[in-house]
Amino acid sequence: MGGGMTVTIHTVLSKADRKAFIELAYTLNRGDPNWVPPLRSEAAGMIDPAKNGWFSHAEAELFLARRGKELVGRISAHVDRLALEQPRKQGMGPGTGFFGLFEAADADAAAALIAHAENALRAKGMTRALGPVSLSIWEEPGLLTKGYDHPPTVMMGHHKPEYRGWIEAAGYAPAKQLMTYELDIQQQFPPIVQRIIQSGEKNPRIRIREVVKSRFEExxxxxxxxxxxxxxxxxxFVPLTQPEIDDVGKKLKPIVFEDLIRIAEYDGRPVAFMITLPDLNEAIAPLDGSLLPFGWARLLWWLRRPRVNTMRVPLMGVVKELQSSRLASQLAFMMIEYIRRAAITRYGATRGEIGWILDDNQGMRAIAETIQSSINRIYTVYEKRL
Structure with a gap:
């Protein structure tokens, strides 16, 4: 608890406020050996409407908490117009706003920040809050509630264990759990998976191809x-838009490698894909968020041909008409196996992480379990009626 002076909240308006908003995360998390300091340029880009295509259909207010002159927390309150258009049964829908980018030094600061964000959402006509979601559901959704003992992979969050109690004390209940699965990729997959892959390789209607980086936009x-x-x-689900893809593309292009991203074609038509990224966090963790004075050279050298322990699969998908079919799982196993081979032989990887996967996505969870992976981290998205 903070004790003594009252916590005051003010809106981030100035350049100095924005800098303080970004810097606070480094101050509050510096003592955690498993927190990976993001590059400050990336942290600034996330909250900059000129650099984050999410703002083309959403708006966010940022708030700082102070106790006297000391900064003790931060939070966002945001409304996504595309989320408001989604069906209620899918978790979003009319009246749903969000809080995110949450950091707090103590329980009093947390309570004040969450209450302030809720009032900001009410002022915009929202009747329900989901969070933490920072900022898009496609960026860093959920609060880490299992897996504090190891660092996150690229594009995943890491939070203090205390945050869970502080959010629940504000009246929030879990709405959904998002899981990541880890596996030892040096081990061959079980015989049944190998047979499914071999059967697919004999099927002339199936082609698993690498992406072509020179045709990146296509x-x-x-x-x-x-x-x-x-x-x-x-x-x-909130549809990804072209402005978001453009901005994410610019950010991820340096860690896009053709042999780690596969598209599955059936009768010549693209029907599935799998994106795998080398864990950039392994390279940026020692940089303390800065590319200066020598971090940029170290990072550029790493990007030429990364050697990593971990590969992360942030996204894979099969067209809806094939979901729940044998073909869908066959294509998934084939893509996973081909990328597994490349990850070991060309990048020296020993470990894979798949996710996040929704707790009710039985198809993906079954695939993850069949290749003998296990849950290593859980992120919880909370909800509250306003």
């Missing part, structure tokens, strides 16, 4: 089309 459009179809019935 390949991204193909993947986006499959993704928005494949995920459209999932909880929390």
């Amino acid at each position: 390949e991204a459009a193909t993947i986006l089309g499959i993704l928005n179809d494949a995920w459209s019935d999932n909880w929390g």
Whole structure:
């Protein structure tokens, strides 16, 4: 608890406020050996409407908490117009706003920040809050509630264990759990999976191909089309838009490697994809969020041909018409196996992480369990009626 002075909240308006908002995360998490400091340029880009395509259909207010002159917390309150248009049964829908980018030094600061964010959402006509979601459901959704003992992989969050109690004390209940699965990729998959892969390799109607980086925009459009179809019935789905894809593409292009991203074609038509990224966090963890003075050189050298322990699969999808079919799981196993081989032989990887996967996505959870992976981290998205 803070004790003594009252916590005051003010809106981030100035350049100095924005800098303080970003810097607070480094101050509060510096003592956690498993927190990976993001590059400050990336943290700034997330909250900059000129650099984050999410703002083309959403708006966010940022708030800082102070006790006297000391900064003790931060939070966002945001409304996504596309989320408001989704069916209520899929977790979003009319009246649903969000809080995110949450950091707090103590329980009093947390309570004040959450209450302030709720009032900001009410002022915009919202009747329900989901959080933490930072900022898009596609960026860093959920609060870490299992897996504090190891660092997150690229594009995943890491939070203090205390945050769970502080959010629940504000009246929030779990709405959905998002899980990541880890596996030892040096081990061959079970015989049944190998037989399924071999059967697919004999099927002339199936082709598993690498993406072509020189046709980046065209390949991204193909993947986006499959993704928005494949995920459209999932909880929390908000369609990814072209401005978001453009901005994410710029950010991820340096860690896009053709042999780690596969598109599955059936009768010549793209029907599934799998994106795998080398764990950039392994390279940026020692940089303390800064590319200066020598971090940029170290990072550029790493990007030429990364050697990593871990590969992360942030996204995979199969068109809706094939979901729940044998073909869908066959294509998934084939893509996973081909990427597994490349990850070991070309990048020196020993470990894979798949996710996040929704707790009710039985198809993906079954695939993860069949290749003998196990849950290593859980992120919880909370909800509250306003």
